[in-house]
Amino acid sequence: MIPSDHFVRFYNEVFKFLDTRGLLQAYFDDVARYAASRNLEKFKKGGLQAVYDHYLVIRKEENCDLDLEFGDGELHSYMRKCPSLSKVLDNDASASPHYCLHCPGWSLPVNTAAGLYEVYDLMEPDVPHCESWLYDDADRAVKKYRELIAAVPVSRVRTNIPPALLEDAGKE
Amino acid sequence: MLRYQENNELHRNFHGSTDNAMRFVEKTCGREALKEVLRKTGRDVYKSIREKLARGDASELIEHLCWFYYRENAPFKLEVSENEIRFEVLACPAHVHMKKMGLEPAPFNCLQTEEVNAGMCEGTPWTSAVEHIGPDHCVQIFRKEPSK
Numbered sequence: 001m002i003p004s005d006h007f008v009r010f011y012n013e014v015f016k017f018l019d020t021r022g023l024l025q026a027y028f029d030d031v032a033r034y035a036a037s038r039n040l041e042k043f044k045k046g047g048l049q050a051v052y053d054h055y056l057v058i059r060k061e062e063n064c065d066l067d068l069e070f071g072d073g074e075l076h077s078y079m080r081k082c083p084s085l086s087k088v089l090d091n092d093a094s095a096s097p098h099y100c101l102h103c104p105g106w107s108l109p110v111n112t113a114a115g116l117y118e119v120y121d122l123m124e125p126d127v128p129h130c131e132s133w134l135y136d137d138a139d140r141a142v143k144k145y146r147e148l149i150a151a152v153p154v155s156r157v158r159t160n161i162p163p164a165l166l167e168d169a170g171k172e
Numbered sequence: 173m174l175r176y177q178e179n180n181e182l183h184r185n186f187h188g189s190t191d192n193a194m195r196f197v198e199k200t201c202g203r204e205a206l207k208e209v210l211r212k213t214g215r216d217v218y219k220s221i222r223e224k225l226a227r228g229d230a231s232e233l234i235e236h237l238c239w240f241y242y243r244e245n246a247p248f249k250l251e252v253s254e255n256e257i258r259f260e261v262l263a264c265p266a267h268v269h270m271k272k273m274g275l276e277p278a279p280f281n282c283l284q285t286e287e288v289n290a291g292m293c294e295g296t297p298w299t300s301a302v303e304h305i306g307p308d309h310c311v312q313i314f315r316k317e318p319s320k
Binding site for chain 2: 004008010030034063087
């Protein structure tokens with residue numbers, strides 16, 4: 001048995017292997033389907049509150065140093081120290097350079113299906129921290145996206161806002 | 173002494189994620205590819221255990237087995253002799269938890285034990301085997317070539 005404590009180090013090995021086969025994105029899509037099978041109905045039904053409740057459980061069980069601010073139609077998450085990437089870096093095997101992509105890889109499709117809009121700042125891929133904002137209102141998500149890409153390189157930002165709504169983003 | 177000193181909260185749902193990852197690799201790349209990834213995990217992630225085994229020191233392997241199965245509330249029996257370690261898991265905590273989640277472990281789920289253990293032993297005087305007693309009950313066996 002791979003201990004549940006060590007799953008992420010196995011996950012990292014899977015990422016590195018699938019990357020050599022050109023299958024990493026297909027795997028992220030599969031992880032999103034798996035995550036949806038566990039969470040989508042509750043996110044659809046409960047919206048932002050359900051995602052917040054889910055993160056409260058994850059924060060405890062996965063030992064996250066995570067700030068959560070929820071209210072007024074916004075769920076803001078600031079991961080001060082990600083336990084997942086921390087373990088992958090504290091590892092006798094090398095880290096996948098794409099390790100952090102698995103998080104928006106599952107959350108963006110699941111939130112899209114739940115009718116929620118996410119703006120995700122990956123920050124540095126070799127430092128275990130990141131930040132995200134989640135809304136049930138597309139206009140607020142577009143506003144946050146515009147603020148973010150004005151402040152940080154767009155290459156580190158991920159979002160599920162429909163492209164048509166982003167056409168003018170950043171032009172103001 | 174353990175290389176990885178986890179001792180805080182557990183997220184047992186990761187057993188479902190492990191099974192899902194194994195299914196994806198098996199479906200897209202085949203059984204041998206899955207074995208390769210698992211064996212590499214054993215060899216590289218558990219480098220510290222492997223290097224100690226190569227020096228004839230099984231202490232970290234024994235501590236690893238006992239600590240992580242204890243943490244997951246698994247009933248187990250350990251027998252250690254000079255050239256053999258037998259670690260009997262009476263109710264696999266990964267399988268028990270997956271069933272609580274409403275998930276059925278993949279038919280090849282136990283490859284994670286077989287291949288990771290084999291990877292830990294690669295290039296050492298030790299070999300590994302798994303005797304399957306029942307669906308959630310096995311004996312993990314590590315044998316060392318007798319000293320000449």
